[in-house]
Amino acid sequence: MATHRPRIGILTGGGDCPGLNAVIRAVVKSSFRLGYECLGFLRGYEGLVEPVAWTPLNPQVTAGILTRGGTILGSSNSGRFTALVGENDRVAIDPQLLDEAAATLRSLRVCGLICVGGDGSLSIAQQFHEHGIPVVGVPKTIDNDLGATAFTFGFDSAVATATDALDRLHTTAASHERIMVLEVMGRHAGWIALHAGIAAGGDVILIPEIDWNFDHVCRAVLAREAGGKKFTLIVVAEGARLPGGKSVQADSALPAGSGDQRRQVRLGGVGEVVAGEISRRLGREVRTVVLGHLQRGGQPTPFDRVLATQFGAHAVRLVHQGRFGEMVCYSPPDINSVPIATAVSRLSQVAADSSAVLAARALGIAFGDDAPLAGPFAEPPGA
Ligand code: F6P
DSSP, X not given: OOOOOOEEEEEEOSSOOTTHHHHHHHHHHHHHHTTOEEEEESTXXXXXXXXXXXXXXXXXXXXXXXXXXXXXXXXXXXXXXXXXXXXXXXXXXXHHHHHHHHHHHHHTTEEEEEEEESHHHHHHHHHHHHTTOOEEEXXXXXXXXXXXXXXXXXXXXXXXXXXXXXXHHHHHHHHHTOEEEEEEOOSSOOHHHHHHHHHTTOSEEEOTTSOOOHHHHHHHHHHHHHTTOOOEEEEEETXXXXXXXXXXXXXXXXXXXXXXXXXXXXXXXXXXXXHHHHHHHHTOOEEEEEOGGGGTSSOOOHHHHHHHHXXXXXXXXXXXXXXXXXXXXXXXXXXXXXXXXXXXXXXOOOOTTSHHHHHHHHTTOBXXXXXXXXXXXXXXXXX
């Protein structure tokens, strides 16, 4: 009688990021060594329900994908499987869809499903777990905003791209004595803006976690000019709220009624608003670059390849040990796991008193708040 090897399923959900293929490869290679077969579900959770879409995965299929951006399985962050909508409202998945997904996994003899995703996709994984579906989570997002893990993979690659962009803007800004604004991703958290801003020697960093206003941004520009620096590089996270508390939404540019209502609002445009207001106040030419999806594409950095590989191998270990409902996490120097419920209950945001922010301030980087400017452009006491 033919014996069947147990099967592990894997899917990638939400916005893509560099390193997804590295996880897929690690899951496939390590699960084969433990005697499992592997199935990859296509287009995120959608691949689990009618019309069911999956592909067999084996080490031959995944050979050579370690360095490739994107995901060979495809992904989706809207439609029937959506756990986050609007600003950040959590919604329940239709129980009938959960039943369908469970039936698909049973009929395909999948003993454990590895869900690779960010906050939204892991919130769906948690609902699967509560529905009795055997899942294990792997955290990914360029935004690095998932609680319970020191880093998500994708973040380091996004920071590398944003840093490269700032390095390039630096030389042209200096040549033309211009103020230049770079808008980077970061919906709830300013990690990319902070790290790229420090790595590239930016001058002003505006993030969702630190309230800022135009008086203080202009004060920093003028202090630089008074100190002989006629150009300024400003990095702004897409989720940095304007004075008054509102974030800038790209959706507002779409005609009413268009777009998918079952998804999170699209952010974008804060860079242009910042540039416009500085230009109006200082009478200077200010240029904006929006980095957008360039941060999500392309090859993962070596750090992300290593992290993604460790996450994939550890996720298979969790399935093998029957530790469902857990998410792998990075607690330097180790890879561990936590309940998915814990990971999705808390966003990881930049602390205003963190060492990175304090180091940036010590070097004279401004955050657009009322903190005194330090470093070479410090105002004299009492100014
Ligand atoms: O979650 C990662 C992220 O890159 C956010 O920073 C950004 O707001 C969002 O994805 C954009 O998603 P989409 O490509 O679906 O518009």
